[in-house]
Amino acid sequence: MSLRRPRHVTLLVALVATLALICCGGSASAILLGGLGGEEKAKTLSTSECGQGGPIDVNGELPTLPQYGPEQMRNAAAIIKVGSDLKLPPRAWVIAIATAMQESRLLNLGNLGKRNDHDSLGLFQQRPSAGWGTPGQVRDPVYASRKFYEKLRTVKNWENMSLTQAAQKVQRSAYPNAYAKHEPLATQIVNKLANGAANAVGKSVAMVCAAGGQVAASGWRIPLKATVGSGFRTPQRPTHQGVDLIVQRYTPIAVVASGVVSVVKCDEDHRGRRTCDVDGYPGKGGCGWMVEVVHANKVMTRYCHMVQHPFVKVGQQVTAGDIIGRVGTSGNSSGPHLHFEVHMGNDRTSGGAVNPADYMRRQGAPLGGDE
Numbered sequence: 001m002s003l004r005r006p007r008h009v010t011l012l013v014a015l016v017a018t019l020a021l022i023c024c025g026g027s028a029s030a031i032l033l034g035g036l037g038g039e040e041k042a043k044t045l046s047t048s049e050c051g052q053g054g055p056i057d058v059n060g061e062l063p064t065l066p067q068y069g070p071e072q073m074r075n076a077a078a079i080i081k082v083g084s085d086l087k088l089p090p091r092a093w094v095i096a097i098a099t100a101m102q103e104s105r106l107l108n109l110g111n112l113g114k115r116n117d118h119d120s121l122g123l124f125q126q127r128p129s130a131g132w133g134t135p136g137q138v139r140d141p142v143y144a145s146r147k148f149y150e151k152l153r154t155v156k157n158w159e160n161m162s163l164t165q166a167a168q169k170v171q172r173s174a175y176p177n178a179y180a181k182h183e184p185l186a187t188q189i190v191n192k193l194a195n196g197a198a199n200a201v202g203k204s205v206a207m208v209c210a211a212g213g214q215v216a217a218s219g220w221r222i223p224l225k226a227t228v229g230s231g232f233r234t235p236q237r238p239t240h241q242g243v244d245l246i247v248q249r250y251t252p253i254a255v256v257a258s259g260v261v262s263v264v265k266c267d268e269d270h271r272g273r274r275t276c277d278v279d280g281y282p283g284k285g286g287c288g289w290m291v292e293v294v295h296a297n298k299v300m301t302r303y304c305h306m307v308q309h310p311f312v313k314v315g316q317q318v319t320a321g322d323i324i325g326r327v328g329t330s331g332n333s334s335g336p337h338l339h340f341e342v343h344m345g346n347d348r349t350s351g352g353a354v355n356p357a358d359y360m361r362r363q364g365a366p367l368g369g370d371e
Contacts, residue, residue: 050364051090051197051207051217055080063192067185072106075123075141077193082145088152090190090217091159091202096148098186099167100124102179108139124148124171159203162258162319163219163296180258180296187218187363199364209364213254215320216364220257223303223340224327228368232355241353242302242341243367249307249336251327254320255293256301256365261316261324262346263292267304267331276330277308287339288330293318298346304339305330340367 056062058077064070076097083093100106103125110121119127122139126132126147137143148170152158155169164180167173190198200207202217210216212225226245233240266276270285280288289306303310307328312318329336342359343352360367 049196050200050209051194053195054207055084055194055197065185065189065192068106068189073189073193075100075106075108076189078141079123079145079148080190080194080197082142083149084194086146086149087205088149089159089203089205090194090197090200090207091215091219092149092152093190093194094183094186094198094202094217094219095152095158095163095166096145097189098163098179098182099148099171101182101186102167102173102175103171108141110139160319160321162317164258183219183296184299190217196364213321218363218365219320220360220363220365221254221320222360222365222367223254223256223338224251226251226338226368228357229337232353232357239350241350242304242339243356245338245340245367246335247327247337249327249329251336251338252323253303253306253325253327253338255318255322255324256320256360257293257295257299257363258317258319259293259295259301261291261312261314261318262294262300263290263302263348264310264312264314265290266309269331276306279329280305280331280333282332282334284332286331288333289325289328290331291324292348293324294346298344300343300346300348300352302339302341302343302348304341305333305337307336 055077058074058081062070062073062077064073079096079100080093083096100123104123108123119129121135122144123141124144126138126144128135128138132138132147133143151170155166158166163183164177167179168176187198197207198217199209200217201210201214213221215221224245224247226247229244229246230237230240231243266274267287267290268274276289287304289308289310290302290304291310291312292300292302294300303324305328306325308326310325312324327336327338340356342354342356344354345352357367
C-alpha cells in the first residue's frame with residue numbers, strides 16, 4: 001500500500017528544489033540552510049548551550065581534557081566564576097582562561113627558583129613587586145582572577161580587540177603574540193565549564209546565542225547572512241572544499257575572526273588568465289578575487305568570487321567583523337555568492353580543508369541567514 005505525500009510536504013520539497021542553485025561550476029545543489037546533503041544535519045544551538053545555565057559548581061565534579069587535569073580545570077572554573085560574579089561577559093572569560101594557559105598552564109605556581117621570571121607567581125604570573133598584591137594574594141585563584149579582570153576593564157574597547165591584544169594590554173608580556181594559540185582550547189574549556197557560554201554573544205552578559213553578524217565569546221562570527229547553497233564535499237560535488245553562501249552582489253563580506261591576511265589575489269582560471277573584473281561562469285576555473293586569512297592555531301579561512309579587488313592587503317591584521325570585500329561572481333561561478341572555506345594547519349590544499357558548516361557551528365557562529 002502506497003502512502004500519499006501530504007500537500008504541505010510536497011510544497012516544501014518544491015521550495016527546496018526551487019532554491020537549489022548551480023554555482024561554482026558544479027551540479028545542482030540539494031543543500032539548503034541546515035541540510036548538507038547526506039552529511040549530518042547542522043546542530044541548532046539551544047539556549048542551554050549558550051551559557052544560560054551559568055558556570056558549573058567549582059566544588060563539584062568537573063570535566064577534564066587530555067591536556068588539562070582536575071587541578072587545572074578547577075582553576076579554570078574559578079576564573080570563570082569570578083568573571084561571572086563581576087558581571088563580565090563570556091568573552092572576558094575566554095581571554096582570562098587563554099592568558100592563564102600561557103602564563104601557568106592553569107597551575108597555581110609558586111616560586112620556581114632560578115626558573116622564576118622575577119617574582120611572578122600564581123595562575124597569571126602576577127608580580128607582587130609590580131603592585132599586583134602580596135605573594136599570598138596573587139597565589140589565591142579568586143584574588144588573582146579578580147585583579148586580572150579589574151585591569152581588563154580599564155582597557156578601552158577590549159571587547160572588540162583580538163584575544164592576544166586584550167591579554168597583552170593586561171599582562172605586558174615579553175611574548176605579546178603568545179596568547180592567540182590558546183584561544184581555541186580556551187573556548188572549549190569555557191563551553192565545558194559554563195554550559196556553552198563561548199557560543200553566546202561575546203560582549204553581552206545576557207547569555208544569548210550569537211546570531212547574524214554578532215561575534216561570539218569564542219571570537220568568531222559569520223562572514224555574512226546568507227542562504228547556504230552547495231555544501232562541503234557532497235555526493236554531487238565531492239571535490240567542493242567549502243560551502244557557498246548565496247546572497248546579493250555587493251553584499252559586504254566580514255572576516256570571521258581576528259588574524260592576519262595571508263593572500264589577496266585574482267586567482268587564475270583553467271587557461272591561466274587573471275580576468276576577475278568580469279563575471280565568471282561554470283567551468284571557468286579559479287576563485288576569482290579572493291582573500292585568505294590566518295587565525296589563531298594556524299586556522300585559515302578563504303573567501304572567493306568577490307566582485308572587485310578586496311579591501312585588504314597581505315600582512316594586514318584584521319579583527320572579527322572587519323569588511324574585507326564584497327560579494328560577486330568572478331571566477332568559476334554561475335551567480336553571486338561567497339564561496340567560504342576553512343583549512344587546518346594553514347594547509348592551503350584540499351588536505352587541510354574541513355567542513356566550514358561544522359567548524360563554524362562549533363565556534364558558536366553557525367552559517368545560515370536565519371541562525
